Amino acid sequence: MNIFRLAGDMTHLASVLVLLLKIHTIKSCAGVSLKTQELYALVFVTRYLDIFTDFISLYNTTMKLVFLGSSLSIVWYMRHHKIVRRSYDKDQDTFRHVLLVVPCLVLALVIHEKFTFKEIMWTFSIFLEAVAIFPQLVLLQRTRNIDNLTGQYILLLGAYRSLYILNWVYRYFTEPHFVHWITWIAGLVQTLLYADFFYYYFQSWKNNTKLELPA
Numbered sequence: 001m002n003i004f005r006l007a008g009d010m011t012h013l014a015s016v017l018v019l020l021l022k023i024h025t026i027k028s029c030a031g032v033s034l035k036t037q038e039l040y041a042l043v044f045v046t047r048y049l050d051i052f053t054d055f056i057s058l059y060n061t062t063m064k065l066v067f068l069g070s071s072l073s074i075v076w077y078m079r080h081h082k083i084v085r086r087s088y089d090k091d092q093d094t095f096r097h098v099l100l101v102v103p104c105l106v107l108a109l110v111i112h113e114k115f116t117f118k119e120i121m122w123t124f125s126i127f128l129e130a131v132a133i134f135p136q137l138v139l140l141q142r143t144r145n146i147d148n149l150t151g152q153y154i155l156l157l158g159a160y161r162s163l164y165i166l167n168w169v170y171r172y173f174t175e176p177h178f179v180h181w182i183t184w185i186a187g188l189v190q191t192l193l194y195a196d197f198f199y200y201y202f203q204s205w206k207n208n209t210k211l212e213l214p215a
Helices: 003-025 034-047 058-080 098-110 117-131 134-143 148-174 181-207
Strands: none
Touching (some): 003 058, 003 148, 034 058, 034 098, 034 134, 098 117, 134 181, 148 181
């Protein structure tokens, strides 16, 4: 494992911890898209079907369990916790899951490396992760009011994907025959979705002003 992969994993983990900190400590999910969190839960459920059948390393299994468990717990908090669910803005978070899930599933059935159930589900999860943040970005653009923890959560998610791109570049030049076009293209699309948010986040940081996205 290279430093970019490790840094990417730790940044991804930090993003989840920031969101859990907000939900568990402040007892609020204001500004957080349940639609995005449900999509991430679906991403991890379909990606980690091999969790109890294919052992790679203790680190790998631990990270799978952490991301799977945390994504499901976030969804549970936002749907069922008697205090947290009151702060969820369902009137603004109206993006329809099916507009992302169905195209990603169809694309996975058409573009894949092997036509097996696990491989199709893994490819589906790669495509879905690339666009899962979209409902969250739409929600923030509608409300325009972004608190610090929500902003940090999205920044860390974007940083995680950017670090993974560096990991792929490093492995391309150091490992023979390391070519994964599906993962690369999906990762690039995912990173580009964060570009607009990155711009306004750093403008806000530079000018020491409250982060707001244009309508």
